[in-house]
Amino acid sequence: MAVAHRCCVLAGYLLLLLLAGCKARIHTLTLKNETRFAVDLNSFGFYANGILNVSVSSLKLPTSVNYTSFPVGFTLSRSRVNGVLSYTAEETGTCPLTPPKLTNTEPLILFLINIDTLSVTVKARGEQDNLLIAKLKPEVAEGEVRKTRDDNPPEHPPPDKQDETKPQDNKDTKSGDKSDKKADEKTMPEVETTVNLTNTKDLSLALDKDHGSYSFSFDMVVGSSAEGLYSLKFHYCTNRMSQEKLSYSFSVNVTEKNLGGFLSAAEIPLSRLYICMAGVFFTAALVWVYTLMKHRYSVFKIHWLMAALAFIKSISLVFHSINYHYINTEGRPIEALAVMYYITHLLKGALLFITLVLIGTGWAFVKYILSDKEKKIFMIVIPLQVLANVAYIIIESTEEGSSEYYLWKEILFLVDLICCGAILFPVVWSIRHLQEASSTDGKAAMNLEKLKLFRHFYVMIVCYIYFTRIIAILLKVTMPFQWQWCYEFLVEVSTLIFFVMTGYKFRPASNNPYLQLPQDEEDVEMDEVMTESGALEGISKVKKTSNGRERQKESTL
Template sequence: MDPAHRYLYLLLLLLTGCRARIHKLTLKNETRFSVDLNTFGFYANGTLDVNLLSLRLPEQVVDYNLYPVGFTLSRSRVNGVLSYTAEETETCPLTLTKVTSNEPLILFLIDIKKLSVNVRALGDQDNLLIAKPEAPKGLRKTREDPAVKPNAPVKPATTKPDNQLTQKGDDAASVEQSRTAPMVEASKVEENEFQLEKLKHVTLALDKVNDSYNFSFHMVVGLLAEGLYSLKFHYCQNRMPGIKFPYSFAVEVTEKNPGGYLSAAEIPLSRLYIGMAGVFFTAAMVWVYTLMKHRYSVFKIHWLMAALAFTKSTSLVFHSINYHFINTEGHPIEGWAVMYYITHLLKGALLFITLALIGTGWAFVKYILSDKEKKIFMIVIPLQVLANVAFIIIESTEEGSSEYYLWKEILFLVDLICCGAILFPVVWSIRHLQEASSTDGKAAMNLEKLKLFRHYYVMIVCYIYFTRIIAILLKVTMPFQWQWCYEFLVEVSTLIFFVLTGYKFRPASNNPYLQLPLDEEDVEMDEVVTESGALEGITKVKKTCNGRDRQKESTL
């Protein structure tokens, strides 16, 4: 298998576990004291289903009354700010008895000795909890202690040999029936509805199968309690310094709003992306029309800018389709997800390559990159590939897995490095123009180019600063249902940046790149910039003061 097919196969493997709104997470030998399972914005009548399939606790003796284990479901004031304060987070959240704010906080404390889950509702609640309550003591039996043990000897058959097979089958069936009888009997306890506005303490049933524990609950969000909720698993013993006790569990989490599986902040994204895709496609068509109109002033990099605009539009289309299927199915369709990730990777690579080429003045000012500029490309392009791989892994990994935060930090760091590295070619071009304006006698023309590069530098800095810092600060301060505005601001700022860049470097006669210098005296001047893209290779121009060409020499 060649490298290209190997990388594509790896991408497909990653996408088989694409993160969706129906979450399935399995952790083995985990030592973290807190696991962030998911964050989701609920509207009124939104539902949350949690099914703990198998919780295996360490064999070491742990005082679970002092160091409890269980789940917390907390509403955030804003994104990333939980309902309990910084002082309260110094201790295990499962030990809280009150909160300083009125934000709803629900604690699920697992008691393995009593085989129960103690639910405590703190703050203002109007949520509805639907779960199986704790069974009476007479019914609280497990598969580990059945009325008839699985390994009990079967009474031999006394019938004729011809009936031995039938008798053995009947005996085996009776053993299996007796093995599952307590569970069937216990399952007759129907699920009850608990209004957490009135009931602050509820006890649910905890089942034990061999050495693993499991329980489930269903919650309906009330009108007053709608907001951004964070579901976490806590093993408080591992908060203490020293030996970390490993534990394992598997959990299924399904979140849903009345309109579909998307979080409140993500519901408008499908329409937003398809609308912005149309805007970028329109801008790309206008750009192509401009290139065709001024075809004799077009350089290769102009077509690269057009390819970037079309790729951006295509990526947004697949992004919109991806969100549509997540909203309707609860998970992405792999084919559409693959197309989105491929176009997203191409868009990211084209963006930074185009910015770097414009910053170096390639095609406009010169056709050969210096060694320093080549090194920038050797650094930025692999880093962009790494950043896109990190993005794909983040999208295909559950939030609760330990790799999720590792790749998230890698993506953030690599993105900052790429944004910083992309500024170096522009700075070098500005310095080169400053030196040239004072040595070659063409100060007026070089100052025009210098002004253009300074504007371009400011544009890049503003774009990076806004999309990486300002928009994120706005996101964490917005109400949960308006956090989609972060994506809107990023896309609009990207569109403005593309339009301004195209306007500054448009193929027109009044572009400072394409203007031939006019001196007051009839002198011969060597000019690096060419008159048009159609005349690449012209490096020497001689003009009179009235602007007419006297001599052109080609170095081809």
């Protein structure tokens, strides 16, 4: 247990260090000397009138690259589900920013950066119903204003424009006007303009330059027919299409917001879901404590451990709900509450696997000493569970675009699978031991009952792991974006069912076959000897149990 204590202390230090960089739904990512050809910045589910704000700054690109042949920029794709988007599954050696990819009719917006002309070319493809708000190039802004006037001509021209309609006979005056217009275009400031992407497919944004670094920004308002899951990515096609790996740097600030707050469409119901499930788990924990008090003479230490697990699970869900509430209202969590949530989440995960291993080994029910093999399982499961929870915390507090994000995501997936596999070994060992004992000792019928119980427990664990790790995830990637919160609902409901069934199977009751098994082999032999002698017929053996109560074992004859 000293190893578990050291792991928990280390996890506590990591909690305090990592939470300082937590940015929640207001995302800030800085990449320096990056060489990846694609960076997943973020995914977010937008309802109608949702707002996306993207601000790119400190962009530094190698000047030796021909960005016409090897484009660089951002893609903003839209999908109705969380599955693999067609624009994010590019083949090796191709670039999603190149023209051949633009023949697809699915919604896509490209932002192609051109440092030579100091512009960002926007190409909207597929069905669009979004408003783009950005600083356009002067000539583009003037064209957009003129196009708006042509679409909605005024009944009476403005006074300052009436003189322009009169014929001018003086050629010098005409030439002077032209020169003035050219001068005005050079000095015309970049203006922020609202453009409807439904009618406009191509336009140019202004790219600012300051001491060798570039910056630009834009806002987008989602239309009523453009709701969906949006995925923002950065692409540096030079490193994809050539062997030479060049480095680049930039900082990006992304703010996403629906009308109700900063949560994605799939996350809006989570705060209410978690607080409701916390109430359900708390009620189940109270019922379990009442059952323990009612059958206090059949209660073992592990029963109270199961009660502690239910209470910690409830408290963890409460902090999780509060966490999402503040993210929705302020865009980021309160650090103190986030620390409490992560601590309870870590304790819940470690306590769950410890309880399952103890039940599987029969500790406190049948024996009080763990074998060497069972101790090794604890030495593996406890540190791995701490590592898995630390990986989860790092993922929660790290931006999706950072390279460490995917590393810790893979570590979490691998460690979780190892832990799930490890907790099955004690149950398998118990089943094998009971199979051997049922054919050798005198309590074959009772051993068969306990064998049946362990088999049910094994099936329950396998079903729980299979559903929460595979089935629920498959449902998540196939559901519409606004219903993906159902994944969390299914996981919590399946956890509740698993807790209730485990408590029912191993409840403290006099008729539970798990608790009726003799405490050691000496009891079995003594019972057999006493019943074989006719002189001792009717005599029963009395043995004091661990909780101080005298249990009377009557003879079978």
